[in-house]
Amino acid sequence: MTTAATAPGGTVAAPPGNRPATPHRPGRPGGRPRRTAWAPTTVLVLGALYCLVPVAWVFVAATKTGAELFSTFTFLPGTGFTDNLAELHAYRNGVYWLWMANSALYAGVGALLSTAVSALSGYALAMYRFRGREAIFSTLLAGVLMPPVILAVPQYLLLAEAGLAGSRLSALLPVILSPFGIYLARIYAAAAVPRDVVESGRIDGGGEWRIFRTLALPMMLPGLVTIFLFQFVAIWNNFLLPYIMLSDDEKFPLTLGLFTLLNQGATAPALYTLVITGALLAVVPLILLFLSIQRFWSLDLLSGAVKS
Structure with missing residues (x-):
């Protein structure tokens, strides 16, 4: 039988075999404190700065006049932002806003139709x-890996045979079918739509x-929002396809x-400030x-859940 020893001062010391365990610190097993992964964090911060510095330069350069653009410090704000906006608005009777409307038409309609085709497919x-089925899916994967520059010229030749080259449809029809969008829709449908619900x-x-329409589409909505956003940004930033297809500058997109x-x-350096201001407004x-639309990612992930 083990008895407790009385320590000096009247306190009772616990026997060696019954000593309470030392509390562990939160973190790694064994009580060792968790260490911050400095190297990955540093790489991510440097990558974010690398991406944000050109954006910051556009914001600052859009505030400068033509003289300030080439004579002042790179990230020192200027005094000509309102004048740049007025000159951009007045350039060729506001052709910039026509280009923005064309981009909104190509990107908006193209992304909607592409999302619909991707959802069904x-x-x-x-x-x-x-x-x-697997052969079709493998062909789609090959289409994802295909560079757009390889497809642009054949698409132009096909649309020229159909008499559509140079029209707005020539910049809209090729972007409706998106192999990457169909790939994402298939992966998301397989994960989010239970077969039991369909049965x-x-x-x-x-x-x-x-x-x-009533069961699968609400469950697929967060994935379709992602596909729409990807397609909208891709079409909005597309340069090669409109460059090959269009010749009338009134049908040009912003790019x-x-x-x-x-x-x-x-030949006219004063137009540089208009280009920079136009690039800022295009973002x-x-x-x-x-x-x-970012709220759809948080709301619809819950609304698409299957209740038992």
Whole structure:
């Protein structure tokens, strides 16, 4: 039988075999404190700065006059932002806003149609089993790896044969089919839409289109929002396809319109400030789009859950 020893001062000392365990510090096993991964954090911070420095330069350079642009410190704000806006608005009777409207048309309509095609195709590839399904999916993966520059000239030749080269449709039709969007839709449909729900809808007498529209589509919505955002940004920033397809500057998107302004700036340096100000304004719709649809990622991930 083990007895407790009385220590000097009247305190009772616990026997050696019954001593309380030393509390562990939170962190790694064994009580060792968790160390911060400085190297990955530093690399991420440097990468973020590398991406943000050109954006900061555009914000600052848009505030400078033509003289300040080449004579002042790079990140020192100027005094000509309002004058640059007025000159950009007045340039060729506001052709810049026509270019922005064209970009909104190509990106908005193209992203919507591409998302719809991707949703239908991805759902079909994920939910239905048919001969040649894997071959089709492998072909789509090859399309994801295909550089756009390889497809641009054949697309121009096909649209020229159809008499559509030079029209707005020539810059819109090629972007509707997105292999990457179909790939994402298939992966997301396979993960977010349980087959039991689809089978239950069929047992209840629902048609395939109704099952897709009422059951599968709400569950796929967060993924479709991502596909829409990717496609909108890709079409908004697209330069090669409009450059090959379009010849009328009234049908140009912003990328091609600003490119023409930049070429003219070689002989008229005053146009450089218009190009920079136009590039700054071209980023604003993308920021507003992201801020307006980012809530769907948090809300619809919960609303698309399957309740038992």
